[in-house]
Amino acid sequence: MNTSKNVLQEIKVSVKIKLATLWASFMFLxxxxxxxxxxxxxxxxGVLEGKVFVFDISYGFLMIVMILVTIPILMIFLxxxxxxxxxxxxxxxxxxxxxPYMLFNLTGEAWLHMYFAAVxxxxxxxxxxxxxxxxPRSKA
Numbered sequence: 001m002n003t004s005k006n007v008l009q010e011i012k013v014s015v016k017i018k019l020a021t022l023w024a025s026f027m028f029l030x031x032x033x034x035x036x037x038x039x040x041x042x043x044x045x046g047v048l049e050g051k052v053f054v055f056d057i058s059y060g061f062l063m064i065v066m067i068l069v070t071i072p073i074l075m076i077f078l079x080x081x082x083x084x085x086x087x088x089x090x091x092x093x094x095x096x097x098x099x100p101y102m103l104f105n106l107t108g109e110a111w112l113h114m115y116f117a118a119v120x121x122x123x124x125x126x127x128x129x130x131x132x133x134x135x136p137r138s139k140a
């Protein structure tokens with residue numbers, strides 16, 4: 001009688017892959033919150049009038065928004081490709097900078113879905129910081 005059980009193998013995932021998947025998860029939320037915001041009453045009217053919150057939609061505004069979206073997108077790639085030391089500090093710094101930015105997005109009229117997403121986004125950013133901070137070390 002065979003009493004051995006088939007146990008699922010636990011595969012150790014690289015910290016680089018963990019960071020990249022955290023950034024990808026963050027980006028999905030980031031994009032969907034902006035998309036769902038368009039369904040809020042008056043949102044499209046404001047866009048058609050050239051306003052987002054209190055900001056005028058201009059070339060400069062759109063460039064700043066594009067940069068703010070591009071940085072986390074690039075972090076998906078950079079988390080896999082940068083060398084360990086640069087990778088660790090880049091993830092810690094960028095995630096730390098994005099926490100207040102995500103909370104700033106709650107200014108003005110914010111609905112429950114936006115608060116929910118902000119909590120999850122900040123949790124993901126904290127996981128990024130924690131994972132990068134505890135980067136595994138090897139003996140020299």
